[in-house]
Amino acid sequence: MWRRVASVSHFTCAHKSIVNNKDVCKLKFWEAFTTEIPRKDKGTFQRDKTPFITFVLGGPGSGKGTQCMKIVENFGFTHLSAGDLLRREIAANSADGTMILNTIKEGKIVPSELTIRLIQKEMESSDNYKFLIDGFPRSEENRIAFEQIIGAEPDIVLFFDCPEDEMVKRVLNRNQGRVDDNIDTIKKRLKVFAALNLPVVKYYLEKGKLYKINAVGTVDEIYKQVYPVFASFNFEQVRA
Numbered sequence: 631m632w633r634r635v636a637s638v639s640h641f642t643c644a645h646k647s648i649v650n651n652k653d654v655c656k657l658k659f660w661e662a663f664t665t666e667i668p669r670k671d672k673g674t675f676q677r678d679k680t681p682f683i684t685f686v687l688g689g690p691g692s693g694k695g696t697q698c699m700k701i702v703e704n705f706g707f708t709h710l711s712a713g714d715l716l717r718r719e720i721a722a723n724s725a726d727g728t729m730i731l732n733t734i735k736e737g738k739i740v741p742s743e744l745t746i747r748l749i750q751k752e753m754e755s756s757d758n759y760k761f762l763i764d765g766f767p768r769s770e771e772n773r774i775a776f777e778q779i780i781g782a783e784p785d786i787v788l789f790f791d792c793p794e795d796e797m798v799k800r801v802l803n804r805n806q807g808r809v810d811d812n813i814d815t816i817k818k819r820l821k822v823f824a825a826l827n828l829p830v831v832k833y834y835l836e837k838g839k840l841y842k843i844n845a846v847g848t849v850d851e852i853y854k855q856v857y858p859v860f861a862s863f864n865f866e867q868v869r870a
């Protein structure tokens with residue numbers, strides 16, 4: 631595993647850039663994490679913790695969603711799968727639904743602004759400060775757009791490293807009725823992953839933020855590599 635040992639930056643630079651740019655949209659995001667928010671159902675709470683953002687990367691079928699579920703269970707993160715958010719737009723017949731469906735069928739990447747808007751909405755409406763952003767950013771363009779729109783970088787990045795033949799096998803056995811879980815689309819997704827997503831992985835490796843996980847083995851064997859990453863940050867454990 632390649633791991634970063636340095637301390638966590640917790641948005642510090644991001645705050646400065648938000649304020650300097652006087653960007654209303656970004657400021658709104660920041661305010662959402664610092665303002666006292668009255669809730670009828672839950673009482674008033676202070677979101678006094680800076681967001682902790684984890685990007686979860688890896689090829690199709692590498693096990694990102696499966697491992698995220700375990701992190702949520704143990705460490706109380708909010709799991710935001712970009713793919714799930716896009717599929718929800720399709721299911722809701724939203725204005726962008728048809729375009730998203732066609733893009734997913736082709737294994738291509740949906741325009742950054744759209745995906746980031748969906749992620750931002752979820753983050754702003756969450757009571758949590760710990761986020762797993764699964765399957766995003768998929769390209770350098772995605773990554774830069776996230777930094778510009780949200781005004782933040784991830785604290786850490788998990789990368790599930792899995793051989794192509796294993797990913798293909800898992801996706802073809804998934805049986806969740808996904809329109810992109812067929813051999814033709816998988817081939818396209820793998821090409822897009824290698825061409826556009828691996829440069830993002832390299833970027834975070836060079837920044838010292840990457841935790842590379844060997845994604846071959848049983849779910850529990852893989853989680854044995856993931857667990858210590860989060861344990862090292864001393865988050866309160868929801869369940870050990």
Ligand SMILES: Nc1ncnc2c1ncn2[C@@H]1O[C@H](COP(=O)(O)OP(=O)(O)OP(=O)(O)O)[C@@H](O)[C@H]1O
Nearest residue numbers: 689690691692693694695696800801804847848849
């Ligand atoms: N370690 C593992 N060994 C065997 N099968 C696994 C393992 N981890 C996950 N799976 C299975 O492989 C399939 C793909 O896993 P998962 O959906 O978590 O991958 P993913 O990285 O989120 O994929 P995608 O990018 O396509 O959403 C699922 O059916 C899951 O149950």
Ligand SMILES: O=c1ccn([C@@H]2O[C@H](COP(=O)(O)O)[C@@H](O)[C@H]2O)c(=O)[nH]1
Nearest residue numbers: 712713733734737738739740745765766
């Ligand atoms: O940031 C994103 C995430 C996903 N997509 C599209 O959705 C499919 C499925 O994504 P999964 O992460 O495998 O669920 C992906 O192949 C892309 O077409 C996207 O465009 N942008």
Ligand SMILES: [Mg+2]
Nearest residue numbers: 694695711713
């Ligand atoms: Mg997934």
